[in-house]
Amino acid sequence: MGKGNMKEAEKPRAEDKFCCISKLKVFLLALSVAFLGKTMAAAYMSSMFTQIEKQFNIPASLVGIINGSFEIGNLLLIAFVSYFGAKLHRPRIIALGCIVLSFGCLLISLPHFLFGRYHIESSISPSENFSVMPLCFVNQSLFSLPTEEPSTECEKEPGSLLWIFVMVGNIVRGMGEAPIMPLGISYLEDFAKAENSPFYQGCLHTATVVGPFLGFLLASFCAELFVDLGSVDAEDVTIAITDARWVGAWWLGILICASVNLLAGIPFWFLPKSLVKEGETNEPEETNEKSAIQLQENDKNEAKQTMYEIAKDFIPFLKGLFHNPVYMLFICITILQFGAFDGMISFMPKYLEQQFGKSASDAIFLIGVYNLPVVCVGYFFGGLFMKKFKINIYQAANIAFFVSLLEYLLYYAAYWTVCDTSPVAGLTVSYEGIEQVSYGENTLLADCNKDCDCQLKVWDPVCGNNGITYVSPCLAGCKASRGTGKSVVFENCTCVAASGFSPQNASAILGQCDGDKNCDKMLHYFLILSLVCSFIFSLAAMPGYMVLIRSLKPEEKSFGMGIHELSSRVFAGIPSPIYFGALIDTTCLKWGTVTCGREGACRLYDIVTYRWLYLGLPALLRGVSYIPGAFVLLILKRKLKTESQVLLNAPVEMQTKEQEALK
Numbered sequence: 001m002g003k004g005n006m007k008e009a010e011k012p013r014a015e016d017k018f019c020c021i022s023k024l025k026v027f028l029l030a031l032s033v034a035f036l037g038k039t040m041a042a043a044y045m046s047s048m049f050t051q052i053e054k055q056f057n058i059p060a061s062l063v064g065i066i067n068g069s070f071e072i073g074n075l076l077l078i079a080f081v082s083y084f085g086a087k088l089h090r091p092r093i094i095a096l097g098c099i100v101l102s103f104g105c106l107l108i109s110l111p112h113f114l115f116g117r118y119h120i121e122s123s124i125s126p127s128e129n130f131s132v133m134p135l136c137f138v139n140q141s142l143f144s145l146p147t148e149e150p151s152t153e154c155e156k157e158p159g160s161l162l163w164i165f166v167m168v169g170n171i172v173r174g175m176g177e178a179p180i181m182p183l184g185i186s187y188l189e190d191f192a193k194a195e196n197s198p199f200y201q202g203c204l205h206t207a208t209v210v211g212p213f214l215g216f217l218l219a220s221f222c223a224e225l226f227v228d229l230g231s232v233d234a235e236d237v238t239i240a241i242t243d244a245r246w247v248g249a250w251w252l253g254i255l256i257c258a259s260v261n262l263l264a265g266i267p268f269w270f271l272p273k274s275l276v277k278e279g280e281t282n283e284p285e286e287t288n289e290k291s292a293i294q295l296q297e298n299d300k301n302e303a304k305q306t307m308y309e310i311a312k313d314f315i316p317f318l319k320g321l322f323h324n325p326v327y328m329l330f331i332c333i334t335i336l337q338f339g340a341f342d343g344m345i346s347f348m349p350k351y352l353e354q355q356f357g358k359s360a361s362d363a364i365f366l367i368g369v370y371n372l373p374v375v376c377v378g379y380f381f382g383g384l385f386m387k388k389f390k391i392n393i394y395q396a397a398n399i400a401f402f403v404s405l406l407e408y409l410l411y412y413a414a415y416w417t418v419c420d421t422s423p424v425a426g427l428t429v430s431y432e433g434i435e436q437v438s439y440g441e442n443t444l445l446a447d448c449n450k451d452c453d454c455q456l457k458v459w460d461p462v463c464g465n466n467g468i469t470y471v472s473p474c475l476a477g478c479k480a481s482r483g484t485g486k487s488v489v490f491e492n493c494t495c496v497a498a499s500g501f502s503p504q505n506a507s508a509i510l511g512q513c514d515g516d517k518n519c520d521k522m523l524h525y526f527l528i529l530s531l532v533c534s535f536i537f538s539l540a541a542m543p544g545y546m547v548l549i550r551s552l553k554p555e556e557k558s559f560g561m562g563i564h565e566l567s568s569r570v571f572a573g574i575p576s577p578i579y580f581g582a583l584i585d586t587t588c589l590k591w592g593t594v595t596c597g598r599e600g601a602c603r604l605y606d607i608v609t610y611r612w613l614y615l616g617l618p619a620l621l622r623g624v625s626y627i628p629g630a631f632v633l634l635i636l637k638r639k640l641k642t643e644s645q646v647l648l649n650a651p652v653e654m655q656t657k658e659q660e661a662l663k
Contacts, residue, residue, distance in 0.1 A: 023275060024191055027091065028200055030267035031184040034098055035207040036214070037264040038177050041105060041257035043215030045070070045170070047364040050350045051223060051250040055118060056111070056163040057592060057600030060347070064581030066167045067346050068574040073104075073174025075569055081179040090183045091271040098265025101176030105258035107169030111162035112251035118227045120238065120245055121459055121592050121600075136452035136477050136494070176261075191275040209376045216368025218256060223248030223361035238486050240511050241359040244603040245459070245592070248360055317559050325635055326551040327560060329628040331567050333544075336625035339572035340618035343580035350584070351614050354605050356419055356523040357515040370527045371534045378538025386542055393550045394636040400544035401629050407536040408622055410529070414615050417526035421607055422513035424461070424469045425476075427589045428606075431495055433468065437606050439589060448495040449477045457593045459603040463513035464496035465506070471590065476508050486510060547632070583613050 046067070053063045081093070188200050226237050227247040239245050321327055352363035386396065423429040426444035430436050436443075441456045454474035462473050470476035470493075477494030489509055496506035552560040587610040588602035 023271060024188075026267060027187065027271055028203060030264065030271070031094070031180075031188070032203050032207040034094065034180050034184065034261070034264040034268075035204050036211040037098070037257065037261040038101060038180055039208050039211030040215040040218070040260060041101065041173065041254070042070075042177075043212035043368075044219050044253050044257055045108070045173075046346060047216060047219040047349055047367070048223070048248075048250045048253070049346065050353065050360055051227075051248045052163070052166060054245065054247045054592075054601045055115075055227060055250065056166075058163055059588075059602065060350070060581035060584045061578060062163070062581070064346065064577035064579070066163065066170060067577035067581075069167045069170045070174040071569045071573040073171035073176075074178050075174075075566070076171075077175050077178035078182070078566075081182065089273045090187045091268040091273070093179045094183055095265040095268035097176050097179040098261050098268070099176070101173055101180075102258045102262040102265070104169045104171075104173030104176050105254050105261065107172055108166050109251040109254045109258070110169070111165045112227070114165075115162055117231065118247055135481060135490070136449060136454070136474050136479050205379075209372065213368055213372050215257075216364055216372070218253045220361050220365035220368070222250060222253040223359070223364055225249040225252065227251075238488075238510060241361065242353075242357060243461075243511060246359070317556060318563075320553075320556060321560055321563060324551060326547070326632055327564075329632050329635075330548050330551065331564055332628040333625045333632075334564065334568045335571045336621045338568050339576040340621040340625075342573055343576040344614070344618050346577040347580055347584060347614065351610075352523070354610060355421075355607055356519050356526070357421060358523065366523075366527055370531045374531050374535040375538045378535045379541060382539045382542030385539075386546060391543065391546075392640075393547055394633075394640045396543040396546045396550075397632055397636050400540045400547060401626070401633055403540035404537060404544070404629075405626060407533050407540070408619075408626070410536070411533055411615075411619065411622075413529055414526060415611070417522050417529065418611065419519035419522040420516040421519075422463070422467070422469050422515050424471065424512075424589075424604060425495065426471060427604060429468065431498060433466075433499055437589070437608075439606075444471055444475055446495065446498075448498045449475050452477060457591075459590055459592050461510075461512045462490060462508040463511055464493060464499075464508045466496050466499045466501060467513055468496075468499065469512045470495060470508065473508060478508055547636075580614075580617065583617065584610065587613060 049063050049067055052058075052066070053060060185201075185204070189197060192200055224241065225248060226232060227249055229249045229252065348367055349360055349363040352358045352366065353360055358366070385391075385399075391399070421428075423433070423435075425431050426446070427438055428435070430443070431446035431448060444456050445454075452474050454472060456471075456475075458472055460472040461469050462476055462478070463469055464476060473481070473490045473493075476490065476496060477498075478490035478496075479492040479494070481488055481490045483489055489507055491507045492504070493506045493508050496508060548564065549557065549561075584605070585602065587606045588604070589606050590602070590604040592600035592603045
């Protein structure tokens with residue numbers, strides 16, 4: 001007892017002022033900024049993966065692995081930090097986490113400074129008129145890109161493996177984020193008044209909403225700037241922002257995120273290890289040295305006992321969770337639903353780019369603006385509804401199941417939000433303009449360009465005045481050109497002339513042709529649908545979460561929530577972007593190339609198959625999740641029946657006991 005009070009004497013009080021604000025409020029403010037910083041970096045990274053894919057010329061499946069690497073870093077430390085961190089100086093461990101997170105962000109941006117200038121896969125020189133290079137001449141092999149270099153040269157090519165820095169940086173970012181939430185929330189819970197705790201949690205939830213919103217806005221801004229910002233003049237860039245080869249300044253925003261997280265960690269260094277709880281006072285008592293030593297020994301024995309108890313209780317706790325059918329079924333539901341959403345969100349900017357012809361900047365901005373605010377409103381009303389009507393676990397399960405099912409059925413309307421993109425000769429249409437889809441290179445050759453000795457691997461699209469896109473000026477059969485840079489016009493194009501134009505009028509300009517005018521309208525339908533679906537699903541999230549919490553015994557809650565989090569990350573967070581990316585890769589019609597001739601990032605997708613896979617895989621995963629959901633309802637209904645029978649019998653027993661007592 002004496003030792004405890006001696007320790008108390010050293011503790012500062014939660015209400016002690018630090019720059020006119022109580023120390024606990026300073027901690028809350030610092031933690032809110034840390035939450036904002038980590039969620040801002042997470043949203044920024046998730047929306048910039050398409051830029052990273054194009055910068056490093058890598059397939060979507062590899063991008064999925066880089067995406068999942070964050071979860072791996074987080075899992076490496078989360079259990080260790082959650083257990084041991086509580087016994088150490090929590091504010092300083094959070095500060096260390098912020099520094100590690102910031103260092104991870106710096107590592108991610110490092111390849112940009114090692115990479116050198118981004119090489120646009122183009123045959124047009126911006127300054128001089130080298131446009132004879134891509135034109136239709138018989139002896140063009142002198143100007144061709146070397147395609148048959150040995151594969152060993154490929155490995156030695158500078159920058160070919162720099163994406164590893166991004167992956168390692170993402171793992172480090174995950175490790176840095178691990179202590180922030182569990183230690184921050186436990187510190188607040190330990191030293192805050194019970195009545196203040198909900199307000200403090202509300203502040204943190206607000207920060208986790210504002211963070212991603214700022215992350216999306218920053219990503220949208222950076223995606224609009226060319227990757228070699230400052231070292232390349234805007235006039236020297238011969239591609240438009242909507243071009244498949246455009247790479248935004250992805251490295252710039254991640255440096256800003258690194259700065260925010262580094263600054264967020266500073267206040268934690270100056271905060272105490274522990275405080276006296278809000279509303280309590282500390283009155284020191286004198287203790288002698290002997291009793292202090294005695295108590296230290298008792299503490300050691302207590303710690304040993306605790307460790308022994310933890311080890312002894314671990315297996316029974318785990319068994320208890322495995323024998324809890326509602327809990328185990330809920331984990332299955334979470335894995336399926338989280339897997340579907342994680343994969344969709346990871347590749348949504350790419351989907352909007354490919355399906356609706358939007359630039360990455362516009363796609364990221366629209367996702368942030370349309371989806372984030374309504375999700376917050378949905379969470380708020382879902383929680384308010386639960387509190388106001390004092391809903392039991394069976395009612396909560398019903399609400400979560402049927403509200404989520406309504407959103408799931410509404411989701412299928414996305415299949416009708418389609419838009420016809422511009423046809424590409426030899427890939428989506430034949431050179432005669434007949435619709436066809438070809439995954440082979442041989443269809444790029446036709447009678448109009450077979451004598452041109454064209455490069456088949458290069459992607460340097462031009463738009464013919466017949467509305468058809470050609471893979472390169474050479475494959476369009478263009479024999480002459482005028483102008484330089486972006487304003488180059490290719491003339492006397494035999495393949496354009498083959499569709500009914502006279503050779504004098506058959507011309508082409510740089511870039512893909514614009515898609516159907518209907519695209520913008522369809523994009524708005526898709527975004528409004530995603531807004532409605534996000535709102536309805538977020539209404540179901542709180543009742544669903546309550547089912548999970550109430551299915552656990554009080555002593556199982558902490559461990560059960562940890563296992564739930566672990567399962568969702570291992571079985572959904574890590575694999576989901578990988579298999580989504582691998583499936584998306586199967587729909588690629590035209591791969592970009594790196595200088596040694598190997599396949600790079602995909603330039604053009606078969607949008608119909610892409611749409612079916614991108615929308616169909618989440619539909620399948622979520623559809624399966626309603627099977628365990630139905631079992632949860634059945635189990636809870638049976639449980640409610642048995643409990644109500646016990647309650648109905650209780651008054652009769654009480655009556656007989658009262659009668660016996662009176663006798």
